[in-house]
């Protein structure tokens with residue numbers, strides 16, 4: 001989410017005068033992209049994914065209607081907002097455009113103030129939709145992905161790993177003696193500690209496909225696509241150590257004098273037909289072992305030794 005960045009509007013019109021007028025009108029406030037025919041409109045929209053497309057209906061070779069049909073059929077532009085600008089002013093044309101999923105319909109010759117107002121309105125709607133999507137995917141306290149987001153991504157990555165034959169690693173992380181921390185220091189301090197641990201977890205998920213999510217309470221889940229057990233174990237161990245180095249005092253911990261975490265992990269062997277639920281279960285078993293083994297340690301399925309400060 002970068003709300004400061006100007007929104008992108010693609011203007012597709014075969015008439016150079018119309019393009020110039022619209023460009024001049026919109027340029028002060030928005031980043032304007034231009035296309036002079038339908039094919040170029042589809043290509044630019046797919047490449048730049050604008051927030052809004054102002055689309056001329058009457059263009060040679062490919063009509064605005066056809067452009068919209070193609071945008072709706074392409075994953076990147078499936079949801080892009082489109083306003084038709086058309087010299088056709090028959091109600092049935094307007095109805096056809098809206099039925100195809102256009103957000104609005106402006107008749108030519110257009111009035112500059114009306115165009116600006118409608119563009120501003122639709123871009124505002126785009127912003128609100130993005131914000132809602134963002135809120136629906138993010139945990140409010142830690143600002144990590146939430147559980148719903150994790151469930152969606154995990155499902156996709158598991159399928160991808162099975163298809164590609166590439167490894168997939170999953171880890172569960174739990175803050176040690178967190179209830180005691182809250183009892184001793186109060187819930188606001190507990191929230192701060194959880195946020196600090198979440199930040200450390202987030203920074204250790206370095207690659208674009210890696211995901212740290214809040215699974216519930218003081219439990220986080222880490223998803224590392226294309227990462228085998230050896231690599232994932234190293235990352236988990238570095239994370240565990242980085243949390244200890246925060247040196248958040250915890251007088252009531254069963255593991256140390258500061259906040260620590262236990263981590264349990266498992267890696268998918270794509271050759272085995274293991275379900276996503278079974279992999280999750282395996283990581284959970286390892287987390288339990290880490291807790292039973294004295295906390296502040298990493299346990300990984302298939303790895304011999306627990307990784308603690310000594311290991």
Ligand SMILES: [Mg+2]
Nearest residue numbers: 014056058059
């Ligand atoms: Mg035209």
